[in-house]
Amino acid sequence: xxxxxxxxxxxxxxxxxxxxxxxxxxxxxxxxxxxxxxxxxxxxxxxxxxxxxxxxxxxxxxxxxxxxxxxxxxxxxxxxxxxxxxxxxxxxxxxxxxxxxxxxxxxxxxxxxxxxxxxxxxxxxxxxxxxxxxxxxxxxxxxxxxxxxxxxxxxxxxxxxxxxxxxxxxxxxxxxxxxxxxxxxxxxxxxxxxxxxxxxxxxxxxxxxxxxxxxxxxxxxxxxxxxxxxxxxxxxxxxxxxxxxxxxxxxxxxxxxxxxxxxxxxxxxxxxxxxxxxxxxxxxxxxxxxxxxxxxxxxxxxxxxxxxxxxxxxxxxxxxxxxxxxxxxxxxxxxxxxxxxxxxxxxxxxxxxxxxxxx
Ligand SMILES: *Cc1c(COP(=O)(O)O)cnc(C)c1O
Numbered sequence: 001x002x003x004x005x006x007x008x009x010x011x012x013x014x015x016x017x018x019x020x021x022x023x024x025x026x027x028x029x030x031x032x033x034x035x036x037x038x039x040x041x042x043x044x045x046x047x048x049x050x051x052x053x054x055x056x057x058x059x060x061x062x063x064x065x066x067x068x069x070x071x072x073x074x075x076x077x078x079x080x081x082x083x084x085x086x087x088x089x090x091x092x093x094x095x096x097x098x099x100x101x102x103x104x105x106x107x108x109x110x111x112x113x114x115x116x117x118x119x120x121x122x123x124x125x126x127x128x129x130x131x132x133x134x135x136x137x138x139x140x141x142x143x144x145x146x147x148x149x150x151x152x153x154x155x156x157x158x159x160x161x162x163x164x165x166x167x168x169x170x171x172x173x174x175x176x177x178x179x180x181x182x183x184x185x186x187x188x189x190x191x192x193x194x195x196x197x198x199x200x201x202x203x204x205x206x207x208x209x210x211x212x213x214x215x216x217x218x219x220x221x222x223x224x225x226x227x228x229x230x231x232x233x234x235x236x237x238x239x240x241x242x243x244x245x246x247x248x249x250x251x252x253x254x255x256x257x258x259x260x261x262x263x264x265x266x267x268x269x270x271x272x273x274x275x276x277x278x279x280x281x282x283x284x285x286x287x288x289x290x291x292x293x294x295x296x297x298x299x300x301x302x303x304x305x306x307x308x309x310x311x312x313x314x315x316x317x318x319x320x321x322x323x324x325x326x327x328x329x330x331x332x333x334x335x336x337x338x339x340x341x342x343x344x345x346x347x348x349x350x351x352x353x354x355x356x357x358x359x
Pocket of ligand 1: 010074075076077078101147149150151171172173174192193195201202
């Protein structure tokens with residue numbers, strides 16, 4: 001068996017310990033004689049899995065009691081519709097456009113109401129986070145929406161926008177559990193789990209209780225109502241059971257590592273190693289403003305497409321996989337999520353130095 005260093009932006013690397021444990025439990029989950037994939041979501045064994053997963057997540061993120069945790073299907077993209085359908089009471093929302101994912105979310109919300117794009121970094125290919133200290137927030141806005149870490153462009157909000165009292169909704173897909181957050185600053189925090197936590201197809205929604213109501217847009221499907229899922233504790237229908245099980249294991253792994261403060265330190269140390277090298281390299285350059293750099297996704301270029309392609313190819317041969325940048329940006333991107341060990345980034349930087357000397 002050979003494991004590579006996988007720098008994929010998502011689905012992405014998971015902790016090896018978690019994968020080994022899941023493998024050990026594949027045929028017989030703790031004496032049940034079956035896999036978690038095969039068991040009833042109403043069984044005692046699964047009830048323990050989902051209850052512990054929620055408890056561990058609450059502990060990790062210090063989630064207050066007046067927030068619900070929902071384990072849902074449809075990935076992050078389904079939230080692009082679910083958020084306006086459930087929250088657009090005045091049919092107005094403000095969006096800050098910092099990349100493809102925020103753009104897509106805004107376009108989807110526009111099907112349901114008026115969308116104001118109150119700030120954007122499109123003028124410089126989303127290479128920075130716009131100034132959000134004095135935004136033209138609409139008086140009628142039901143919420144202000146951000147994508148907190150921009151997976152494709154490699155930017156991250158270092159400070160949350162001043163929403164002037166409006167509810168903040170954040171897509172945290174690619175920075176979920178990478179550092180501590182103050183949940184009370186948000187109305188809704190959500191993320192697809194395949195970047196930093198578990199298998200694709202699942203999304204975790206952390207939502208303040210008072211935002212969960214029956215007063216949704218007319219025609220909202222049952223499956224897209226937060227209240228339905230909150231009342232049923234994410235068991236309205238068959239939930240993404242195996243996904244919840246793996247996420248639960250990752251939560252325990254994070255707790256064993258020491259929690260989110262420790263993850264933040266580790267992530268900063270990993271990112272620093274790569275960024276410091278990019279800042280001194282003659283061949284490779286980072287593409288975003290230093291103050292807005294993401295700890296999770298690090299895009300870089302040589303400035304020469306052929307050289308970029310050569311690098312990606314040779315890196316793959318050296319066991320460093322999925323370094324090709326997003327098709328809309330080109331160049332390279334190293335995603336260095338929680339489960340990427342420091343040694344993986346060391347190996348990448350060593351390879352980049354060698355490549356620089358040879359080219
Ligand atoms: C990957 C990603 C998405 C889309 O996730 P899906 O689960 O594929 O819908 C949305 N937002 C961000 C920030 C992402 O990184």
